[in-house]
Amino acid sequence: MRVLAAMSGGVDSAVAAALAVDAGHDVTGVHLALSPDRQTLRSGARGCCSVEDAHDARRVADELGIPFYVWDLADRFREDVVDDFVAEYEAGRTPNPCLRCNEKIKFSAVLDRAQALGFDAVATGHHARLDGGELRRSVDAAKDQSYVLGVLRADQLAAAMFPLGSMTKDRVREIAAERGFAVAAKPDSHDICFIPDGDTRGFLTRRLGSRPGPVVDAATGQQVGEHDGTYGFTVGQRKGLGVAVGDQRPRYVLGIEPVSRTVTIGTRDLAGIDEVLTGAPTWTAEPPALPFSAQVQLRAHSAPVGCEVREGPDGLRILLAEEQRGVAPGQSAVLYEPDAERGDRVVGQAVVRTARERGETVRH
Amino acid sequence: MTYLDHAATTPVLPEVLAAMTEQLGRVGNASSLHASGRAARRAAEQSRERLAEALGARPSEVLFTGGGTESDNLAVKGLFWARRQADSRRRRIVVSPAEHHAVLDSVEWLAKHDGADVTWLRVEPTGRVTPAALADALGDGTDVAVASVMWANNEIGTVSDIAALAAVAHEVGVPLHTDAVQAVGQVPVDFAASGADALTMTGHKLGGPMGAGALLLRRDAECTPLLHGGGQERDVRSGTLDVAAIVGLAVATVAAVGAREERAARLADLRGRLVAGVVEQVPDVQLNGAPLDDRIASGAGRLPGNAHLSFPGAEGDALLMLLDARGIECSTGSACSAGVARPSHVLLATGADTERARSSLRFSLGHTSTDDDVDAVLDVIGPVVARARRAGLGSR
Numbered sequence: 001m002r003v004l005a006a007m008s009g010g011v012d013s014a015v016a017a018a019l020a021v022d023a024g025h026d027v028t029g030v031h032l033a034l035s036p037d038r039q040t041l042r043s044g045a046r047g048c049c050s051v052e053d054a055h056d057a058r059r060v061a062d063e064l065g066i067p068f069y070v071w072d073l074a075d076r077f078r079e080d081v082v083d084d085f086v087a088e089y090e091a092g093r094t095p096n097p098c099l100r101c102n103e104k105i106k107f108s109a110v111l112d113r114a115q116a117l118g119f120d121a122v123a124t125g126h127h128a129r130l131d132g133g134e135l136r137r138s139v140d141a142a143k144d145q146s147y148v149l150g151v152l153r154a155d156q157l158a159a160a161m162f163p164l165g166s167m168t169k170d171r172v173r174e175i176a177a178e179r180g181f182a183v184a185a186k187p188d189s190h191d192i193c194f195i196p197d198g199d200t201r202g203f204l205t206r207r208l209g210s211r212p213g214p215v216v217d218a219a220t221g222q223q224v225g226e227h228d229g230t231y232g233f234t235v236g237q238r239k240g241l242g243v244a245v246g247d248q249r250p251r252y253v254l255g256i257e258p259v260s261r262t263v264t265i266g267t268r269d270l271a272g273i274d275e276v277l278t279g280a281p282t283w284t285a286e287p288p289a290l291p292f293s294a295q296v297q298l299r300a301h302s303a304p305v306g307c308e309v310r311e312g313p314d315g316l317r318i319l320l321a322e323e324q325r326g327v328a329p330g331q332s333a334v335l336y337e338p339d340a341e342r343g344d345r346v347v348g349q350a351v352v353r354t355a356r357e358r359g360e361t362v363r364h
Numbered sequence: 365m366t367y368l369d370h371a372a373t374t375p376v377l378p379e380v381l382a383a384m385t386e387q388l389g390r391v392g393n394a395s396s397l398h399a400s401g402r403a404a405r406r407a408a409e410q411s412r413e414r415l416a417e418a419l420g421a422r423p424s425e426v427l428f429t430g431g432g433t434e435s436d437n438l439a440v441k442g443l444f445w446a447r448r449q450a451d452s453r454r455r456r457i458v459v460s461p462a463e464h465h466a467v468l469d470s471v472e473w474l475a476k477h478d479g480a481d482v483t484w485l486r487v488e489p490t491g492r493v494t495p496a497a498l499a500d501a502l503g504d505g506t507d508v509a510v511a512s513v514m515w516a517n518n519e520i521g522t523v524s525d526i527a528a529l530a531a532v533a534h535e536v537g538v539p540l541h542t543d544a545v546q547a548v549g550q551v552p553v554d555f556a557a558s559g560a561d562a563l564t565m566t567g568h569k570l571g572g573p574m575g576a577g578a579l580l581l582r583r584d585a586e587c588t589p590l591l592h593g594g595g596q597e598r599d600v601r602s603g604t605l606d607v608a609a610i611v612g613l614a615v616a617t618v619a620a621v622g623a624r625e626e627r628a629a630r631l632a633d634l635r636g637r638l639v640a641g642v643v644e645q646v647p648d649v650q651l652n653g654a655p656l657d658d659r660i661a662s663g664a665g666r667l668p669g670n671a672h673l674s675f676p677g678a679e680g681d682a683l684l685m686l687l688d689a690r691g692i693e694c695s696t697g698s699a700c701s702a703g704v705a706r707p708s709h710v711l712l713a714t715g716a717d718t719e720r721a722r723s724s725l726r727f728s729l730g731h732t733s734t735d736d737d738v739d740a741v742l743d744v745i746g747p748v749v750a751r752a753r754r755a756g757l758g759s760r
Contacts, residue, residue, distance in 0.1 A: 028685070067685070070705075113756075117685065117751060117752070
């Protein structure tokens with residue numbers, strides 16, 4: 001097959017490209033330039049967006065003896081990922097930009113262009129298993145990235161390759177070291193690539209300016225403080241609320257109302273939810289018949305929880321088997337079919353609109 | 365492999381390889397006084413004389429440098445500094461926006477860090493700078509430190525009439541620098557006859573080694589050094605002479621200039637067949653730069669080996685990749701250090717829109733080019749353009 005390997009300059013995509021070459025594919029490397037004003041050198045451990053990262057990717061491609069190009073997708077990335085990220089926070093939601101990037105950039109803009117240019121597949125260094133069109137968790141549970149790929153549809157998965165899904169991150173680094181790749185010991189990237197200093201609140205403040213509003217305690221309805229912008233908060237957040245309530249019990253963000261700019265906080269007992277209403281779902285295969293039982297993961301690094309998936313007013317209604325905290329509108333609810341042997345299979349996902357307590361119990 | 369990127373670099377001539385290999389086997393610093401040093405100095409000075417003769421310069425006007433970028437930096441910065449030193453009113457630099465980045469970025473650096481004012485020259489749609497445009501920009505010249513206009517453009521191959529431009533500059537007492545990196549060996553270049561005060565040339569565009577070039581600098585031109593040290597090159601450029609590279613540079617220049625007329629005619633024929641063949645398969649292709657048969661007073665108005673084409677609806681990047689996959693090597697023009705394709709500043713300077721600039725490809729022929737190379741392009745260009753168009757211009 002003619003395979004386009006997306007190469008960030010990190011160790012994962014380097015090894016993924018190498019394995020695609022080993023598998024006998026005709027591989028071309030592409031580095032995606034996603035930032036309009038690229039730094040010459042990396043700052044911190046966030047590897048993907050600097051000229052130095054492009055150089056690292058090119059070095060690996062040269063060692064593999066494959067063609068290598070840089071594709072400038074900065075405009076698309078700004079529109080579809082960065083501006084969306086800002087707008088979501090502005091609307092009081094908590095987006096996942098990595099998931100959006102996979103949906104709109106890597107497996108849409110890049111895949112479309114690759115197919116038009118005659119490539120059969122796009123390979124990336126994501127840690128997830130993909131076999132027979134079925135997307136499953138990586139064997140390395142700690143590094144599993146199936147959550148941020150949960151948004152892919154069957155047609156996108158049909159043209160995707162994730163060569164690393166059946167190995168641990170340690171094994172990936174071993175392979176890189178065996179091959180003498182300079183990136184073998186390169187630190188993992190963290191957080192959000194377009195916020196290289198890791199200061200999301202500072203980034204949003206620069207973009208949105210100061211927009212002060214009240215912090216209200218749910219139990220009393222009283223204003224207990226003021227904030228500079230609702231975008232500095234995420235549902236479930238406990239630290240950095242900047243308020244002191246008389247009883248000294250920990251408070252959590254319960255809700256964000258962007259029009260009145262009200263952040264509502266409350267005690268632990270009020271923070272739990274067991275029902276999630278979503279927007280329109282996407283499915284990795286034929287849409288399953290509703291209702292069905294599954295596991296749902298409600299943010300990037302949380303444990304999955306049992307649930308029943310029903311039809312909802314705008315998408316799905318997910319009834320959780322156990323109460324959860326910190327379920328923020330804007331995050332994706334990724335649904336899994338448990339499979340201890342082959343890895344949990346991703347069924348689909350939908351964006352959380354509302355997370356609340358319900359009056360009835362889940363029937364299993 | 366079909367190599368059609370001679371404007372980027374061209375294969376080293378066998379006689380250059382032989383001369384350099386011989387010289388590399390010898391010990392001797394050209395500044396040393398003993399026999400080995402004298403032998404090295406003799407080889408360097410013979411090379412200086414041969415190169416000067418080939419380009420219509422005096423040997424004392426040849427300053428060996430590390431290549432075109434260094435020569436451009438030295439000329440632009442050195443002439444600016446020396447002229448402003450002599451008269452503090454001279455802060456203005458008059459320059460074409462279609463210059464190579466070695467000139468552009470030097471000028472912009474001077475503007476940002478050293479108080480220079482920049483006047484951008486009007487550029488014809490062909491990319492040419494006319495004497496009238498230069499005269500307008502210079503005014504009475506009293507506040508101008510230096511003017512710089514390239515002899516032939518590296519992307520679109522357009523040749524400007526340097527003799528006419530130098531005459532205009534000299535009327536108001538302004539020195540003219542010209543970047544002739546692409547011109548030497550392609551069109552007649554005679555430094556004395558051109559009247560230019562400083563001329564940049566380099567070895568690897570004409571069959572010589574990389575990292576070896578020269579600045580031809582009139583003896584009466586004051587130029588402040590960039591590199592300080594042993595003062596080897598007229599006290600304007602320091603650094604131990606790289607004798608083997610200098611020998612290679614001279615051998616290549618003499619060979620390229622000597623064979624120029626015959627080769628130019630041959631390349632112009634091949635280039636004409638290439639363009640005609642592309643037009644046949646892609647009727648809406650656009651030729652950038654001057655017409656193929658354009659003439660100016662000094663001869664050809666366009667480099668004989670240059671074909672710069674825009675393919676509407678296709679992205680230059682995609683075309684390059686598809687051709688590369690089929691063993692054909694060409695260029696989209698100038699790439700920035702990040703490897704991210706930007707619309708060509710040269711095309712934008714000629715008034716082309718962003719889409720035309722982004723959809724362009726440069727084929728540049730050179731001394732090893734053959735009919736087979738042209739055939740190889742014509743065999744695939746139709747389907748390649750069709751496929752690149754399906755991939756679109758990278759936008760929605």
